Amino acid sequence: MPPSPAPQPRSSEPLARVQDRVLLHLRRSTLTLLEHVPANAAGAVLPAGEVPLQHRRTVGSGRPAPLVLDPARYRTDTATPQAPFRFPPANLCNPDGDPGRALKQLDRCPSPFDALLTPTGLLASDRTGIQALLEAVRLVQGLRTRRLVLALPLGPGWLTRTGTQVLAALLAPVSLPKALVLDGEHGPVGSVEELRALRCVLTELPGTAVLGATGLTALDALAHGAPFVSVDAAPRSEGPSPPGVLHHRLLTYLAGPAATAHLQGLGRCCCEPCLQWGEERAHGRVGRPYAVLGQDGNAEAAHAHNLTVVSDLARKLTRGAVRGDRTKLWRRMCTDAVREHDWHRDAAGPALPSLGPSEELLFRADHPAR
Ligand SMILES: [Zn+2]
Numbered sequence: 001m002p003p004s005p006a007p008q009p010r011s012s013e014p015l016a017r018v019q020d021r022v023l024l025h026l027r028r029s030t031l032t033l034l035e036h037v038p039a040n041a042a043g044a045v046l047p048a049g050e051v052p053l054q055h056r057r058t059v060g061s062g063r064p065a066p067l068v069l070d071p072a073r074y075r076t077d078t079a080t081p082q083a084p085f086r087f088p089p090a091n092l093c094n095p096d097g098d099p100g101r102a103l104k105q106l107d108r109c110p111s112p113f114d115a116l117l118t119p120t121g122l123l124a125s126d127r128t129g130i131q132a133l134l135e136a137v138r139l140v141q142g143l144r145t146r147r148l149v150l151a152l153p154l155g156p157g158w159l160t161r162t163g164t165q166v167l168a169a170l171l172a173p174v175s176l177p178k179a180l181v182l183d184g185e186h187g188p189v190g191s192v193e194e195l196r197a198l199r200c201v202l203t204e205l206p207g208t209a210v211l212g213a214t215g216l217t218a219l220d221a222l223a224h225g226a227p228f229v230s231v232d233a234a235p236r237s238e239g240p241s242p243p244g245v246l247h248h249r250l251l252t253y254l255a256g257p258a259a260t261a262h263l264q265g266l267g268r269c270c271c272e273p274c275l276q277w278g279e280e281r282a283h284g285r286v287g288r289p290y291a292v293l294g295q296d297g298n299a300e301a302a303h304a305h306n307l308t309v310v311s312d313l314a315r316k317l318t319r320g321a322v323r324g325d326r327t328k329l330w331r332r333m334c335t336d337a338v339r340e341h342d343w344h345r346d347a348a349g350p351a352l353p354s355l356g357p358s359e360e361l362l363f364r365a366d367h368p369a370r
Helices: 030-035 099-108 127-140 161-171 194-204 213-224 256-260 274-280 300-320 323-348 357-365
Strands: 022-025 043-047 067-071 115-117 148-153 179-180 208-213 227-234 245-247 252-254
Touching: 022 208, 022 213, 022 300, 030 043, 030 300, 067 127, 099 127, 099 148, 127 148, 127 161, 127 323, 161 194, 194 208, 194 213, 194 357, 208 213, 213 227, 213 323, 213 357, 227 300, 245 300, 252 256, 300 323, 323 357
Parallel strands: 022 043, 022 227, 043 067, 067 115, 115 148, 148 179, 179 208, 208 227
Antiparallel strands: 245 252
16 A cells, blocks of 8 residues: 655645744835845735735735735724724625624635734723633634634733733633734833743743734744744834844844944845845945945835844744744854854944843843843
């Protein structure tokens, strides 16, 4: 008898195409960044609504990168116990606006997306938010879905020890894939305590994705069990200041006058968009100077560079490494980044402002605080 063929991954599994990926999480205001999605690694989370003409080809058939749809109702609505999800108005197929039926419709409607986030409102970390979450869990309980992912947009205050316990208890019975949405406006991860709480949620709820975070938080989540992550490309680009420039060995976003003073001394970046920049100018030198990336007016180039660096680091992290090994590998990468800070500080000399590792980096490296 011939041997049975090896089991193939089922394409019907909602997360099969996005597994281990770093997706670019776009808003309406940052859709132009879609053209910078690195073809080799990532994919994109797109907002609901019309896709601008120049980007339709990217989301058409034959596209190489997976796509996720985010209705982003958390930007306009708060989840309530009566309506944790905000659907479009009732239609012919669902004249009563039944939320259970609307979820099924969402799952089955024809679209080019590999996964769809539920239209969850923002979950406040209070009694209303908890009751809204309970109702959301009730509605998705037992739902058989091909590509729906339960979006959990967390407002401030969830990433605490108590918040973690509440999330773990309420979400444990949910079999639908889950994704925490932690964008910079509502639920940024800005402290060691929040980072620790996020790791606890991922341990308690295996298979939970982390979306809309910064690149380094996304990598930390990937190293601690998140099946996929997305990076909010431009959470702070609405203001006049350019984004920080991520350095692949320092594992730090160089932003602000003290940090950008160091860009000159960091030489040139050789990530894919930076290599391309060098080739187009044919100056005889490879790559692009970090100092150029940090200049005003180069925000879009810096975003493309940052996303590519995060994608490259994610590939290094996930290539052949199982979860426990990923955690160790990430800790080692962060330990090396702390050393790189020391090395760079000595090389830069006393003329430049000191560039020390952040508390978050020291925590990720399991290094005693300084
Ligand atoms: Zn670069």
